Amino acid sequence: MGPRELTPSATRTHGLFAWAAACSVAVLACAPARDAVSPPHGPSAGGAAPNGPSAPLEPIVDLDPGPALALLPDEGEILVRTNVLRGHPVGARIGPILGTWPGWRETLHAVARDPIVDLDWIDLVGPADASQGRLVARTAAGTPDAALDGRLVALQARSAEPAASHVEPGVNAAAARLDGVLRVVFRAQPRTVAAVPVSRGLATSHVLARARLHDPPTAHLEAVHADVPDPHTLVRVVPQAIRRMRAQVFALPGGDADANAEGDCANPDDAARAGANLRDTIAQQNFAIVRMLTHGLLDSVVVTVEGATVKMRLHATRDQLEAVVGLVSAMIPAGDGER
Numbered sequence: 190m191g192p193r194e195l196t197p198s199a200t201r202t203h204g205l206f207a208w209a210a211a212c213s214v215a216v217l218a219c220a221p222a223r224d225a226v227s228p229p230h231g232p233s234a235g236g237a238a239p240n241g242p243s244a245p246l247e248p249i250v251d252l253d254p255g256p257a258l259a260l261l262p263d264e265g266e267i268l269v270r271t272n273v274l275r276g277h278p279v280g281a282r283i284g285p286i287l288g289t290w291p292g293w294r295e296t297l298h299a300v301a302r303d304p305i306v307d308l309d310w311i312d313l314v315g316p317a318d319a320s321q322g323r324l325v326a327r328t329a330a331g332t333p334d335a336a337l338d339g340r341l342v343a344l345q346a347r348s349a350e351p352a353a354s355h356v357e358p359g360v361n362a363a364a365a366r367l368d369g370v371l372r373v374v375f376r377a378q379p380r381t382v383a384a385v386p387v388s389r390g391l392a393t394s395h396v397l398a399r400a401r402l403h404d405p406p407t408a409h410l411e412a413v414h415a416d417v418p419d420p421h422t423l424v425r426v427v428p429q430a431i432r433r434m435r436a437q438v439f440a441l442p443g444g445d446a447d448a449n450a451e452g453d454c455a456n457p458d459d460a461a462r463a464g465a466n467l468r469d470t471i472a473q474q475n476f477a478i479v480r481m482l483t484h485g486l487l488d489s490v491v492v493t494v495e496g497a498t499v500k501m502r503l504h505a506t507r508d509q510l511e512a513v514v515g516l517v518s519a520m521i522p523a524g525d526g527e528r
Contacts, residue, residue: 254312265417272309292319355390413438428463444507
């Protein structure tokens with residue numbers, strides 16, 4: 190799904206980045222209600238690369254983002270509710286951090302100046318290899334579709350790859366090499382942008398042009414949701430025995446956040462060893478300078494084991510979130526999070 194493989198020397202820095210990305214989602218007291226956006230009567234007709242008459246109308250179907258992107262059982266999914274982040278005093282500042290998402294930095298910059306300001310949510314699915322990942326996002330309420338279409342026109346103007354053959358006729362699109370992958374970025378319905386490998390462009394644009402796409406379902410106060418198979422391939426500090434990990438971040442009033450994660454192992458013995466490994470890794474990373482810079486964030490991590498499941502939880506205060514976001518923001522080269 191995109192995060193680069195870690196070397197031992199990068200582990201501590203990436204660990205802080207991961208905690209910042211997860212814990213900085215302390216937000217409004219309640220996540221927004223679920224909405225849906227219906228497609229127009231056929232694919233969109235204006236914009237970057239309209240490519241011929243629309244196909245005959247087909248029945249509209251109701252879909253969540255995962256099924257719309259053809260999420261497979263052995264693939265992962267990461268959802269970020271940027272509209273929730275936007276209402277939080279810390280979350281509102283992490284657009285440049287989110288804009289450096291490994292494997293998706295150039296793609297996000299192509300569709301949004303600041304993902305926290307310009308988008309309401311981002312849903313990313315796929316295997317660990319970002320070149321096979323698929324992304325769909327909803328633009329912020331009140332943002333005219335013409336603004337997104339203008340970004341697609343600008344993207345296509347910088348690319349030698351024509352978009353028309355990679356999407357349904359009539360869909361606004363641009364094709365370009367982004368983050369080392371030839372992707373097609375398109376708007377197949379109002380307030381909805383998708384980015385997929387060109388090999389999946391026709392199928393995905395066909396679905397989205399005819400779907401009533403719902404906002405992703407979330408639990409009460411949930412701001413981030415991740416479901417990742419084989420998480421060790423993405424973050425080496427996660428023990429190999431953990432076969433699949435699910436993580437959530439919940440918004441708390443006043444600027445704090447609660448995060449929890451569950452990792453599935455093959456059996457209780459593997460889970461016990463994985464839990465002990467995680468405790469040791471956190472203790473090793475939580476040396477004096479880290480405690481000082483994060484205001485003791487890692488002191489709050491609790492790891493427990495229940496049967497074949499490893500469980501982790503963390504409560505982060507607003508002060509800790511401010512410290513970590515400030516630290517990570519300082520690591521981003523000037524201008525890297527802006528376009």
